[in-house]
Amino acid sequence: MTLTGTLPCGGRLNPDDDVISNSGRYQLILQRDGNLVLYDRSAGRRPLWSTQTQGQAVHDCVMQTDGNLVIYGFPNQIWTSQTEGHPNSFLSVQDDGNVVIVPPGSSIWATNTTVQP
Numbered sequence: 001m002t003l004t005g006t007l008p009c010g011g012r013l014n015p016d017d018d019v020i021s022n023s024g025r026y027q028l029i030l031q032r033d034g035n036l037v038l039y040d041r042s043a044g045r046r047p048l049w050s051t052q053t054q055g056q057a058v059h060d061c062v063m064q065t066d067g068n069l070v071i072y073g074f075p076n077q078i079w080t081s082q083t084e085g086h087p088n089s090f091l092s093v094q095d096d097g098n099v100v101i102v103p104p105g106s107s108i109w110a111t112n113t114t115v116q117p
Contacts, residue, residue, distance in 0.1 A: 007091040013061040023095045034058040034078060036071055038099055038111055048097060049111040051079045063091050067103055083109045 003011070003019045013019070013036075018029035026048075027039045034056035038049040051071060059072045067086030071079040083089065086103035093099050097115035100107040 005093060007063045009063060009088050009090050010065050011063045011090070015058055015060075019091065019093045021093045021095050021097075025095065026093050026097050026099075028091075028093050028099055030058065030061045030071070032058070034071070034073065036061055036079070038093070038097075038113060040097060040115060048113040048115070049099070053079050063089070063101075067101065067108070069101060069109075081109050 001017045005022045007019050013030040015030055015032040018027050020027050025042050027041055030036050033054040035054040036051040037047050040046045040048055053071060056078050057074045059074060061071045063069055065087060066084040067089035068084040069081040069091060070077055081101060083101050086108055089101050089103040091101050097113050099111040101109040
């Protein structure tokens with residue numbers, strides 16, 4: 001499944017699911033190897049950021065209703081953005097190459113991968 005622009009509050013990525021920026025240039029994908037990776041698709045699919053969780057059995061990645069982005073494996077959490085306490089937040093893959101978690105008002109987490117045009 002491919003989503004465009006955002007992973008909504010309560011949204012889920014299964015292995016091989018991704019979120020593509022509105023421009024289509026950037027791709028955040030939950031890989032089967034357990035790694036969540038942001039790619040710049042205009043540069044030969046160059047990786048910009050990852051959770052560095054490859055080699056782990058992954059179940060899914062959830063934008064939880066408490067504002068925390070979590071990768072779940074078998075049977076426990078593999079990685080977390082540690083952004084709980086911000087209900088109704090969503091994840092956005094921006095056209096500038098940055099991925100942010102946005103609660104109502106302002107962002108609370110980012111990959112800090114803004115790419116200059």
